[in-house]
Amino acid sequence: MKTSIIGFPRVGEVRELKFATEKYFRKEISADELEKIGQELRKKHWQLLVNQGIDFIPSGDFSYFDTTLDTAVLLNIVPKKYQELNLSPLETYFALARGYQGEAGDVTALAMKKWFNTNYHYMVPELDDETQIKLVGEQLFTTFNEAKANGITTRPTILGPFTLLKLASYHGSKKAKDFYEEAIAAYVEIFERLNLESGEWLQIDEPALVLDITSEEVQQFKELYTKLLAKKGKLKVLVQTYFGDVRDVYQDLINLPFDGIGLDFVEGRKTLELLEEHGFPKDKLLFAGIVNGKNIWKNNYEDTIALLGKIQLFGKVVLNTSCSLLHVPYTISSETSLNKEVLKYFAFAVEKLTELTDLKNIIMNKGEHQESLEQNIALFKQERFSKNPQVAKKIESLTENDFIRVPVLAKRAEIQKEQLKLPILPTTTIGSFPQTKEVKQNRAKFKKGEISEAEYTVFNQKKIAECVEFQEKIDLDVLVHGEFERNDMVEYFGESLEGYLFTEKAWVQSYGTRCVKPPIVWGDVSRSKPITVFYSKYAQTLTDKPMKGMLTGPVTILNWSFPREDISLKEATLQLALAIQEEVLDLEANGIKIIQIDEAALREKLPLRQTDWHSEYLDWAIPAFRLVHSKVQPETQIHTHMCYSEFSDIIQDIDNMDADVISFEASRSNLDILNALKAIDFQTQVGPGVYDIHSPRVPLVTEIETTIHNILSKLPIEKIWINPDCGLKTRGIFETEASLENLVLAAKKVRGGV
Template sequence: MKTTIIGFPRIGENRELKFATEKYFRNELTISELTDFARELRQKHWELIKQSGIDGIPSNDFSFYDTTLDTACLLNIIPQEVKTLNLTESEKYFALARGYQGEKGDIKARPMKKWFNTNYHYIVPKIEKGTSIFVSGDKIFKEYHEAKVLGIETRPVIIGPYTLLQLSEFELGTDQQRITDELIAAYKEIFERLGALGAEWIQLDEPSLVKDVTTEELAEFKAIYEKLLTEPQIKVLLQTYFGDIRDAYETVIALPFDGIGLDFVEGRKTLELVKQGFPKDKLLFAGIVNGKNIWRNNYQQTIEALKEIESERLVLTTSCSLLHVPFTTENETFSAEINQHFAFAKEKLAELVDIADILTGAKDVLQVNQKLFAESRFTENHAVQEKINALTEKDYTRQPTFEQRETIQKSAFDYPVLPTTTIGSFPQTREVKLTRAKYKRQEISEEAYDQFIAQQINDWLEWQEKIGLDVLVHGEFERNDMVEYFGQNLSGYLFSKNGWVQSYGTRGVKPPIIWGDVAREKPITVKWSTYAQKQTDKIVKGMLTGPVTILNWSFPREDISLKDSTLQIALAIQEEVLDLEKNGIRVIQIDEAALREKLPLRKTDWYSEYLDWSIPAFRLVHSKVQAATQIHTHMCYSEFTDIIPAIDQMDADVISFEASRSNLGILDELKQQHFRTAVGPGVYDIHSPRVPAVNEIKQTIHKILAKVPLEKVWINPDCGLKTRGIPETTASLTNMTEAVKQVREEL
């Protein structure tokens, strides 16, 4: 029984890659030094996987920023405006990811979107009319050779051509058939060159097959692979994940792949499909260890499922890349009783080996696992469960109607046209982080810490008033993370010490773990929100994270439904909303940045399996506030255009969207859908250090006004400013308020 994995975390056990890359950004490392460091990190990971007993080791799953971007650069899919800049190859790579602003030019970063139903983000490739696709890079070959020199045989991994085309943005007028033909030729060359280097296998990731696949798309997929699989110089593994391939299964198994990777965790119909028949001449790579959650595998359930698979040629693997879980539990401080329930990436390697051993007769391993799952894990909170059971439709409905509230709030707030605000957080400087760490380690008193936070709030409130923002924020200096901060004040949560997961580029998140029933133990944000409001006559927004985002950016329980877990969180945040209102906070922003994250990849499942409970969960949070209390929400870095009606049903008063990297594309859909909620499309990209000019922001505002009624428009950045430096933050916001001032004068 062979074992393998689809991919491995690349940021390192202690986020080494993040810190090294950021040193490069600060010119503290040369590109040569960064490259050497990355090579050593890859070698360390390959050795770890090999020593764990895993048979098949992937390569080219490493990336400095994003593997989709890597694939685009490998295949010369680079926009002309970047190609023509007098930049090195590494500078062009990072310009696509982060933007570039300097003496050699001014380039915006490419759009960044969610990677299917995860919190990982990919850089969207752009294929222009003049794009010529060919193998222009050598990363995939270099990394295979690196491992080969170490005596480690790897399976190079690359995004498949069908998914690459599905994820790419095409310039209008591009000859797509030419592009497809060139892409096939490029992949054939990759096959040949890897084969010449001695590679036995290549893994082509085609996760787009788990979505709704039309007849036309299926024909496109088939046509690509019929041409690509003619006498390949290497064995080809078609790898899918994040669901089942029910629309494409018959087509896939009929093509001459040497191996097919299927997800048996999220793929609800995968077992049913395989039982209907799987070719005996192909290896079945069965994804039976969850690559997206951190709970131990129930070996008994897994073994029972595997027994139903009649394929004689089976390879055990993960449901998706282990990129989406932390590195190892070895660095955690949980008690042994708690820690035994968790499996991070390194532990999942051991789980695969365990399952393979059980299948060949290791009964003792199975017995230990069975004992773990037979024990009660935590004490239930019956009061929370009773509250959930008592909910009625009335609890999800805010009164009066949206239109009535709009009139009441217009009179109550009397905002100028194009009211300005920010999304919430201000830069988390080194001083802020160090002071918070000192307080956590009890090196400074609570009084000293409070004085520091108060001074930060005072300084930034004064600055916001100075530049003329209309609705202020307190800056969230007391918060480490928009989910973890709330979880620390809710029962039912656990927090890892080093459970970092890559979100995009060098940005990592440390998702908290929902261990049991969730309830609010004490006020969470009231102290600093009310303090800030008392320092100014202007409105200061209360800032909360919504229940769906808290759920989606946590590692959820697997013993109850996502719906029930989210409703528990919603009731807790509702208590916080009502406390803020009671303490004089008139505008409350409830962020749902990750609303789309667990949206099923098949549209037919959107409402029945997600939107029918996630949207009401948001409404539950604010349904009891007064008509004159204005509820804002915020969403970012996902495609929202196809769920606009559902977003309108959230019944917020104002919604801000990430829109700058996507060129305001969402606005056309808002107009077409007669979106009633006031909107704040982000007018500049905060995930890039680039500072937008006043005229650039003015042009963006005019584009917005061409599609959205003036009285419905708010002006704001596209996300929080926590990760940005102070100079770029102050320059960008100053330019934003100046642009609004000029547009108001023009109007």
């Protein structure tokens, strides 16, 4: 029996890659220096995997921004406007990822979307009728040979053609199937190169197979891989799936001449059932995803061994992670603030490697490795925390009326229009302003005890005053306080709630150089004191304009945390909803008339199969949001915000959240969501983002005007708000201020013409 992982965290133990890449962006280091740091990280990670006893070691899972983008660039999927900048290959790559504004030209970044049901984001490949898919890059082979030079034979990994073309966007008459022949030729060339360079295995990731796959798509997949695998030569090919089961294509998949098939036994609800019903070929390796790659709780060895006992009946098994370890932090050894009694329940990426080797040794050497098994069994028999009976009582006492706000939306809109007296096309931001080095240093000093709470508060109040002054100067209509007291939008709330634990260095990549540190839901969640009231109330005293209270919604708090595994997601979300409801009512009682409850991650845990959407998720996630705001007065305007995802197919459910205003991250998807809003006669007022904050470029006034007119061609003017597409925390001050000035000017120009 052997062990394998699908991928490893690439940012490094202390985010070395993030900081190096950002230095490169600031021109503080050269491309060669950045590549040297990349080489050092790759070597360190490969050697770590060897030392931990992992048999199949991936290469190609490393990236300076995103592996989907890497595959697109490798295969010449680079739109003409980026090629015409005539930049270096690395600068072109980052122009695709971040946009470019300089002497060579002005281009926006590619669209960014959520990677399936995770908090990772991928860059959407963009194809048009001029695109010619062909192998032009070297990175896949360079890293393979780099590892070989270090005495390590890796398994190169690449996103497969079916998933690549399914996730791509198309700008022209051609669609995915029109590029299949070119894709086959390009992947065949990859096979040929790896055969020449003595490659043993190639991992081709096809996670799209866990989605709802039509019979036509199944046939396309079969035809694609029948042609492709006929040319693999001596190379062994592993098709790797994750995030679910492959029920729509399983029988076709196992009949294709793959040498290995990777299946997910953690999130794949029907994976074992598929094996039991249809069997598994004896001539293939089954890469069994039995160690959770998305959550941080220790593996229950007893349960996993029992599962493996069933899996092994069907053939040769390789112990694998359920998905890439990209989605969990690097190692618990970096954590010094949590005591050992707590840490013993967790396994981050490095510890999951140990779990794989533990399980392998327990299964292969019965008796010899019983101690680790016995320790694991004892751990799972212990009571981990004391439950809060008051929380359970509150949930049990909820009735249908607790999820309904009165009066109805249309009546509230009339009341709020009279109370708030906002102009048409009101302008606002999503909430956060740039977190400068000065702001971060102030927070760090306070946490270390180097300054008093009074000093910390005075600094934040000064920054809030500056932020309010700027917003008034450019004449925004609805202001925010800037969130200078907050770190991550979820971590900040978790720190003020009972039932949460927090780490020091448990960073996880969200996109590019953006990393987050998800808190851990340890026990029952409740609110013991106000969280945001002090700073929101202070900010409102500085202006006569409405000041938005800024909260994170319960679904997003849960989805961007590492959740418990001993209770349902529904119960965990209702606990959070009751806690945030208390905060909403406190803000209202303290004079905050507009309250934004962000549900940025609403779609994140939406089941990948549409048949499960409502029963498994939406039927409790949407009511949980309504519970948060159901008790506020009609005069209080409730906003929410969503980003990074496609929402068109759940747009009716979003309307059913019964917010008064919703803002979307829409600019990167060419405002496609507007058609969906129009189609269902969307009732909620809406602020589609009018410019992309994920890029440092400053949008022109005319550019924003055009976007606003596009919005007005789809939706009635009385329902439209003007705002950026997301928060401004990660942006610089200059680009933020210039962009917001242009936003207000554009809104006023359009306003003056109607």
